[in-house]
Amino acid sequence: MTHNNNNAVTRSDDREQIDLIDLVMQLWRSKWTISVFVVIAIILAGAYLLVTKEKWTSNAIITQPDAAQVASYNNALNILYGNAAPSMNDVQLRTINRFYSAFSALSQSLDNQQDPEKLVIEQSVKGQTLPLNVSYEASSAEASQKQLALYIQQVDEQTAKELSADLKDNIKQQISTLKDSLDNQEKVAQEQKDLRIKQIIEALKNAQAAKIISPQIQQTQDVTQETMFLLGTEALSSMVQNESSRPLVFSPAYYQTKQNLLDIQNLNVDPSTIHVYRYVMKPDLPIKRDSPKRVLTMILAVLLGGIIGSSVVLVRNALRSYTPKA
Structure with missing residues (x-):
């Protein structure tokens, strides 16, 4: 078997x-x-x-701008808000975040075109906000590199203009606030002057009624509203004239407010001095096609x-x- x-x-x-x-x-x-x-x-x-069609992708890596790249904008904020102004690090983070938002919007807009373009911005290292990797796909290596650099520059200029426009709006608002503050302080000072004159005139009437011509007290620092008539009609008449021609008296806060107003009115930030990103790696020239x-x-x-x-x-x-x- x-x-x-x-x-x-x-x-x-x-x-x-x-x-x-x-x-x-x-x-x-x-x-x-x-x-x-x-x-x-x-x-x-x-x-x-x-x-x-051939597809070539150029890549670049960017991060937050250096202090010098946003120095003019940061100085303007310091003048505008004083101690309430954001720190330099906050300014750097805010500007790169605005760049990221504007670049993402441009990427979506290009992708929704009749002839879509592939522009991408994403985290370079997962789990870390910065740096950012940006890439652009084109029909040739040179075109992808050139167009990516152009889009980065375009978004940078657009964001700088937006920051400058926002700053101008804040300057107008702050100028209006400071002017209102000055007007209020001037009104208070004028009311104080008018009240002082009224008090002297009232004391003059009392002195005339009491027929007091010459001062009846020796120490003027002890004079109160109730005893002011004792200065006599001659002294009180002179005081009325002096107070009427005397300029308004303001507190140190008034002059500080006026100084701030002058500083803010002279602010003029050129958008070309603001750059909201810094290259870690400039757009490269791809050596291998994607497809x-x-x-x-x-x-x-x-x-x-x-x-x-x-x-x-x-x-x-x-x-x-x-x-x-x-």
């Missing part, structure tokens, strides 16, 4: 070996047919490579042509050798 089983296995292995050899021989005899399919696949792949991959495309074309050709040959031979059952 064992001997018979061994013989059956041997014959089965022989048939499998013969079938495999036969399969290889079929493919070899039809090598020209398979070659035709391979050539057709290569031609189609070549046509695809000719028609398909199409010519070598890979041709290899796949040869493999695909060979597979299709082999399949056709095997199916054709199988149909020829097929014998329907009676």
Whole structure:
């Protein structure tokens, strides 16, 4: 029994070996047919490579601006808000965040065009806000590098203008606030002067009623509103004239407010002096295209042509050798 089983296995292995050899021989005899399919696949792949646009991607890495790049803007904020002004680090972070928002908006706008453009901004290192990686895809290496640099400059200038415009609006608002403060202080000073004159006139009337002409007290620092009439009509009349011609008296806070107003009115920040980013790596010139991959495309074309050709040959031979059952 064992001997018979061994013989059956041997014959089965022989048939499998013969079938495999036969399969290889079929493919070899039809090598020209398979070659035709391979050539057709290569031609189609070549046509695809000719028609398909090349894609090259330029990359750049940016981070928050240096202190010098936002110095004029930061100085303006310090003059405008004094001790309430944000720190230099806050200014740097705010400007790069505005750049990120504007760049993202531009990226989305380009992607929604009839002929979309691929402009991307993302974190360079996952989990870290900065630095940022920006990239642009174009039909040539030079075009991708040039256009990426242009878009970065465009967003930088746009953001600087927006910061300058916001600053001008804040300056107008602050000027209006300071002027209102000065007006209020002047009104208070005028009211204090008018009240002082009224008090002296009232004391003069009392002195005239009491027929006091010359001062009746020696120490003027002890004079109160109730005892002012004791200064006499002559002194009180002179005081009325002096107080009427005397300029308004203001507190030191008034002059400080006026100084702040003058400083703010002279503020003039040029947007060209503001830069809201700094290059860690400038837009590079790509040396490898993203697509199409010519070598890979041709290899796949040869493999695909060979597979299709082999399949056709095997199916054709199988149909020829097929014998329907009676």
